[in-house]
Every structure is written in C-alpha cells, then in structure tokens.
Amino acid sequence: MEENNTQQQTEEQVNKTAEASAENVATETAPESQDVKAEENAKEIEMTKLKAEIAESKDKYLRLYSEFENFRRRTAKEKLEMVQTANEQLIKAMLPVSDDFERAEKSFKDKNDKDSEGFLLIQSKFKKVLEQYGAKPMDIQKGADFNADFHEAITQIPAPEESLKGKIIDVVEKGYLLNDKVIRYAKVVVGN
Structure with a gap:
C-alpha cells in the first residue's frame, strides 16, 4: 500500500508539474503570438502605405507623361503654323x-x-x-x-x-x- 501511496503521490506531482509546464508554455506562447500578430499588422500597414505610394507615383507619372505629350503636340502645331506663315x-x-x-x-x-x-x-x-x-x-x-x-x-x-x-x-x-x-x-x- 505504501508503494501505491508513493506512486500516487509521484503521479500527482508529475501531473502538477505537467500542468504547471503547460501553463508556463501557454503564457510564454501567448506573448509570442501577440508579438507575431503585431509584427504582421505592422507589415500589413507598411504594405498598404507602400501600395498607396506606388499608386500615387504611378498617377504622377501618368499626369506628367500626358502633360509632356500635350506640350509636344502643341509645339509641333506651333512650328507648323510658324512655317506656313513665316513669310x-x-x-x-x-x-x-x-x-x-x-x-x-x-x-x-x-x-x-x-x-x-x-x-x-x-x-x-x-x-x-x-x-x-x-x-x-x-x-x-x-x-x-x-x-x-x-x-x-x-x-x-x-x-x-x-x-x-x-x-x-x-x-x-x-x-x-x-x-x-x-x-x-x-x-x-x-x-x-
């Protein structure tokens, strides 16, 4: 019987130790998962900002290109008119x-x-x-x-x-x- 008691006590201690370890692991992984989530959110925010900057740069480029094309056409038209009425x-x-x-x-x-x-x-x-x-x-x-x-x-x-x-x-x-x-x-x- 004594052996049974000792065995029970040992099993209880092992269970308690396992439970404590599980709690430690749970508390240790919770902050780590929060850090991971925070990093992922930061990366998402950064990606969103980068996409917005890319879209803005693309819009500026298209506007600048359009303005240049209009300038080129206007100067070509002016040159043609100048040649026609030069004399x-x-x-x-x-x-x-x-x-x-x-x-x-x-x-x-x-x-x-x-x-x-x-x-x-x-x-x-x-x-x-x-x-x-x-x-x-x-x-x-x-x-x-x-x-x-x-x-x-x-x-x-x-x-x-x-x-x-x-x-x-x-x-x-x-x-x-x-x-x-x-x-x-x-x-x-x-x-x-």
Whole structure:
C-alpha cells in the first residue's frame, strides 16, 4: 500500500508539474503570438502605405507623361503654323507692289505694244512668286454678299438696283489670303 501511496503521490506531482509546464508554455506562447500578430499588422500597414505610394507615383507619372505629350503636340502645331506663315510680313509688304502692277496694267491701252510685253512678263512672274508662297487674291465679284470676315466696307452708297442692297457694288482694293488666312481684307463699296 505504501508503494501505491508513493506512486500516487509521484503521479500527482508529475501531473502538477505537467500542468504547471503547460501553463508556463501557454503564457510564454501567448506573448509570442501577440508579438507575431503585431509584427504582421505592422507589415500589413507598411504594405498598404507602400501600395498607396506606388499608386500615387504611378498617377504622377501618368499626369506628367500626358502633360509632356500635350506640350509636344502643341509645339509641333506651333512650328507648323510658324512655317506656313513665316513669310507673312514680307508678303504683306509686297502687296502694294502687286497693286501698283495692276494699276499700271490698266494704264496700258494697247497690250500688244513692245513696251508692255516686258511689263506684263514681270507682273506675271511676280504673281507666280506670290502664289508659290501661298498668297492668293480673293475672288470677289460685284453683287456678291458682304462678309465681314473677308471684306472691309470703306463706304456705303445708294444701291442702283434693289437687288444690290447689302451687296458689294465695287472693289476698291483686292484682299489676299495666305494659306487660307486673311492677310489683307478686301476694301469694298457696299450698296445701301
């Protein structure tokens, strides 16, 4: 019996020791698992922040890229316009010479005269040069509608006919276009 008692006591002590060890293990693992969870939460927060920073950087990059593309297109368009109208000031300065040629042509009564041949040759070359660089005179007929986008009314006179009211009666000075842009408005007389 004594042996049984001793054995029981030993078993009880072993059980108590095992229970105490289990409690120690449980208390030791609880803080460790809390530390692990805290580390995982910190990593998740850091990953979320990194993802937000990446998204923000990507958005900035896309905006910057779009702005650069718009800038590139705008400068290309400006260069094209500059090339098309590069000679605008020179052509504007040459238009009075063209007007003088036309007035001189009207003063020649006999165009078969030898003196007029050279003049007409020079005038035609001058017109070809203007056309070569994109300048062309506006084709305005008497009786056409007045258009403020192309015409400048220098005066109004009573219309000789009812159908000419608000229409062009006479063209005093030709208008010119440079690549479909008005560089000089046609000076016209309008019927009232």
